[in-house]
Amino acid sequence: MRMWSLALPLLLIGSVSGWMVGPQKEIRPPVFEKSLQHIRGASGIWGSAAADLDADGDLDIVLAALTANALVLVNDGKGRFAESAQRISTEMHDIAIGDLDRDGDLDLFFAPIRRQIQPVYINQGRLRFENTPFLVDNSESVQLVDIENDGDLDAYLGKGSVLFLNDGRGGFAESSLPVPDYSVLVDLNRDGFADALIAAPGQGFAVSLNDKKRGFIEHHLTPNDALVICDFDFADLDNDGDLDVIFANALDTRDLASGILLNDGSGRLTDSGQRLSPPVSYGSVGTGDLNGDGFVDLVITDYERPAQIWLNAGKGSFIASGIRLGAESGSTNVLVRDLDGDGDADVFLPNRRTGKHEVWFNQIKEKEGSL
Numbered sequence: 001m002r003m004w005s006l007a008l009p010l011l012l013i014g015s016v017s018g019w020m021v022g023p024q025k026e027i028r029p030p031v032f033e034k035s036l037q038h039i040r041g042a043s044g045i046w047g048s049a050a051a052d053l054d055a056d057g058d059l060d061i062v063l064a065a066l067t068a069n070a071l072v073l074v075n076d077g078k079g080r081f082a083e084s085a086q087r088i089s090t091e092m093h094d095i096a097i098g099d100l101d102r103d104g105d106l107d108l109f110f111a112p113i114r115r116q117i118q119p120v121y122i123n124q125g126r127l128r129f130e131n132t133p134f135l136v137d138n139s140e141s142v143q144l145v146d147i148e149n150d151g152d153l154d155a156y157l158g159k160g161s162v163l164f165l166n167d168g169r170g171g172f173a174e175s176s177l178p179v180p181d182y183s184v185l186v187d188l189n190r191d192g193f194a195d196a197l198i199a200a201p202g203q204g205f206a207v208s209l210n211d212k213k214r215g216f217i218e219h220h221l222t223p224n225d226a227l228v229i230c231d232f233d234f235a236d237l238d239n240d241g242d243l244d245v246i247f248a249n250a251l252d253t254r255d256l257a258s259g260i261l262l263n264d265g266s267g268r269l270t271d272s273g274q275r276l277s278p279p280v281s282y283g284s285v286g287t288g289d290l291n292g293d294g295f296v297d298l299v300i301t302d303y304e305r306p307a308q309i310w311l312n313a314g315k316g317s318f319i320a321s322g323i324r325l326g327a328e329s330g331s332t333n334v335l336v337r338d339l340d341g342d343g344d345a346d347v348f349l350p351n352r353r354t355g356k357h358e359v360w361f362n363q364i365k366e367k368e369g370s371l
């Protein structure tokens with residue numbers, strides 16, 4: 001029996017096939033089917049990432065957990081996952097995937113909660129990873145980014161704001177390059193170098209540009225006196241060729257509706273003014289074209305409630321679809337990727353609380369084929 005997520009839109013204008021925004025643009029709602037597979041793994045999930053680890057053309061998933069072994073979930077190409085026999089250490093806060101030694105396959109870099117835990121696992125092929133003797137201090141997040149634009153991936157550890165430079169062979173050395181505390185590194189001015197975005201609680205969103213030599217130079221502040229610690233995702237929301245920002249409350253004690261920052265191409269961010277409600281706690285954001293119209297849509301998770309789907313109405317404005325994914329609470333670190341290879345964006349919801357992880361298959365391509 002096929003299981004479908006059936007949810008009424010909050011506002012339906014025009015026909016049952018979609019919402020009419022203005023006189024011309026029709027927005028089709030996606031339809032999701034929950035996978036019948038029961039993926040049971042570690043609870044305490046704090047980080048997730050998807051990539052083709054075994055070079056077979058589909059996306060596998062790695063989950064970082066605090067209280068259990070990190071999980072490598074191997075995709076069969078149709079969105080069914082099997083746990084790899086690989087055992088990776090516990091007490092991992094976050095995970096990033098990239099080719100660290102430039103040998104053509106993908107390696108793993110974790111953010112451990114203790115210095116004694118080795119964070120780097122090099123891909124030896126056939127889904128076998130070997131850790132290296134390299135150590136870092138306890139960390140809450142990790143990003144892989146080519147900070148020097150020299151062709152290899154460097155590692156930025158969020159807690160303590162420490163940057164490690166790659167020697168091109170997967171060996172890392174701590175850099176003296178100063179990085180603003182609790183930065184998220186991403187190229188906001190389209191010059192090929194990663195800039196720094198910081199959510200400063202009670203102040204606003206601060207952008208510092210990479211000057212390519214000495215570090216980062218303060219560039220622009222988007223005020224927000226209600227700001228708390230946020231989760232970010234980046235995508236071209238208004239189709240103007242630069243990366244915009246979606247933010248969601250990453251704390252559990254305060255209410256903050258999610259929002260949009262639009263980039264003018266130079267790294268100056270303007271708050272769109274739209275608030276995506278209801279507010280979330282321990283929220284995370286995922287982006288992808290969920291309804292096949294060429295615009296980036298949003299999935300926003302909540303630790304206490306199901307994930308929300310927001311559809312792009314053009315120019316970076318969004319409408320609430322009314323669709324909710326994930327009946328159980330505890331969903332964080334959402335992944336929005338094509339997991340079953342049919343050309344549309346599916347949703348993977350790790351459950352931090354229970355360890356019962358969910359895959360939601362997007363049926364928009366199937367709907368198009370039946371028309």
